[in-house]
Amino acid sequence: xxxxxxxxxxxxxxxxxxxxxxxxxxxxxxxxxxxxxxxxxxxxxxxxxxxxxxxxxxxxxxxxxxxxxxxxxxxxxxxxxxxxxxxxxxxxxxxxxxxxxxxxxxxxxxxxxxxxxxxxxxxxxxxxxxxxxxxxxxxxxxxxxxxxxxxxxxxxxxxxxxxxxxxxxxxxxxxxxxxxxxxxxxxxxxxxxxxxxxxxxxxxxxxxxxxxxxxxxxxxxxxxxxxxxxxxxxxxxxxxxxxxxxxxxxxxxxxxxxxxxxxxxxxxxxxxxxxxxxxxxxxxxxxxxxxxxxxxxxxxxxxxxxxxxxxx
Amino acid sequence: xxxxxxxxxxxxxxxxxxxxxxxxxxxxxxxxxxxxxxxxxxxxxxxxxxxxxxxxxxxxxxxxxxxxxxxxxxxxxxxxxxxxxxxxxxxxxxxxxxxxxxxxxxx
Numbered sequence: 001x002x003x004x005x006x007x008x009x010x011x012x013x014x015x016x017x018x019x020x021x022x023x024x025x026x027x028x029x030x031x032x033x034x035x036x037x038x039x040x041x042x043x044x045x046x047x048x049x050x051x052x053x054x055x056x057x058x059x060x061x062x063x064x065x066x067x068x069x070x071x072x073x074x075x076x077x078x079x080x081x082x083x084x085x086x087x088x089x090x091x092x093x094x095x096x097x098x099x100x101x102x103x104x105x106x107x108x109x110x111x112x113x114x115x116x117x118x119x120x121x122x123x124x125x126x127x128x129x130x131x132x133x134x135x136x137x138x139x140x141x142x143x144x145x146x147x148x149x150x151x152x153x154x155x156x157x158x159x160x161x162x163x164x165x166x167x168x169x170x171x172x173x174x175x176x177x178x179x180x181x182x183x184x185x186x187x188x189x190x191x192x193x194x195x196x197x198x199x200x201x202x203x204x205x206x207x208x209x210x211x212x213x214x215x216x217x218x219x220x221x222x223x224x225x226x227x228x229x230x231x232x233x234x235x236x237x238x239x240x241x242x243x244x245x246x247x248x249x250x251x252x253x254x255x256x257x258x259x260x261x262x263x264x265x266x267x268x269x270x271x272x273x274x275x276x277x278x279x280x281x282x283x284x285x286x287x288x289x290x291x292x293x294x295x296x297x298x299x300x301x302x303x304x305x306x307x308x309x310x311x312x
Numbered sequence: 313x314x315x316x317x318x319x320x321x322x323x324x325x326x327x328x329x330x331x332x333x334x335x336x337x338x339x340x341x342x343x344x345x346x347x348x349x350x351x352x353x354x355x356x357x358x359x360x361x362x363x364x365x366x367x368x369x370x371x372x373x374x375x376x377x378x379x380x381x382x383x384x385x386x387x388x389x390x391x392x393x394x395x396x397x398x399x400x401x402x403x404x405x406x407x408x409x410x411x412x413x414x415x416x417x418x419x
Contacts, residue, residue: 041348139360143416150416168409176356182407 008054010088017081020051024077027068035061035077036068040181053084055177056094063184064280070273076280083287094173094180095133096286100279101165101187102126107275109162109190118156118163121149125170137172146170161190188272195271199264211261214254218247314351315358319368321377329396331366334418336411338369339379339389346405347388357411364419394418 011017023030034044039062047058061080065073084090102110102122113119124145128137146167153163168182196202203211222243226235248258316338319327328335338354340347358367372379372387382391382398392400392414400414 146412147416164409167412168407178352179408
């Protein structure tokens, strides 16, 4: 099946797919512009225009590699691109992946919203996303579903972050593909918060305040110390970090706090990485399940273009 | 071409205070990363709510008087105006979900 925005056809030719994979493997210019933080501010329309990937797919992928910070993500991107047949329409894959933000049994936001009017309104938005996989959903329907959720969302303050995410799900991805970025970013942020909150060694409010104060103090002291022998502008990051580390170690009490903070961050990062890995696997499963079927429906006698330029 | 009209101190009265429909004012700066990152969401929302809610932007460096008048402490700051009065404000990188939450009840 294909969604309403059935105008982007993946890669156009095998060589183009391989060129994209090679760029990712080598962390080349497209990778740098597309799969890193640069994608948030930058124009990544070339990924759709030149590589035929649906704009929503292009916008949800950077977060699944932690915006270039997850080294192991390159193998995921390579596997995903290899799982997308040349000529496939990838809007459905984007929609199905974003639905996981609500439906995933472990990480989905449905777990966060208690039965009642807010959950019903969220389900209304999700039903439209499911419908949009198969057929066009008109603007009035999206507006109505969002307005219903907006009207009740304050009834369940505990679900506020989940309803924010669902509000971002409630957009037509052909008209507003950037909503894919909003959804996946909100999901990653929520998983991160949960990881922090569930840590085995959470800071108390007092410890958090103390740590922040100490961190600011250490940074200032490091800068003051280094600035004695050189101009502030010439202080290098590595020198600054070394000085900061020296100052932390000089005070056993605050160093202990720092070590706890670092350990906590590592545990949280591992939990977020587990989320990313899980969603990557599910996305690969979706790609293999949906896109193979799609391609068999394409008439091989029909030339496969990259996209309808009017859609750009 | 942007759907967000640039508003200055001279045009603020006519474009915002006298507007017949609610107005979302985006106080931004050219050097601000989150402002740039918010721009596509604002464009999408401006298209979605066209004719129901107006979207304008004010450069805080070019229009410091407006920024002071509305107590803009950081960018981006978004203020929703209705009948010449601010009725909602929020700050920082904005998503389509946040915009929909704030604007759907007004449309």
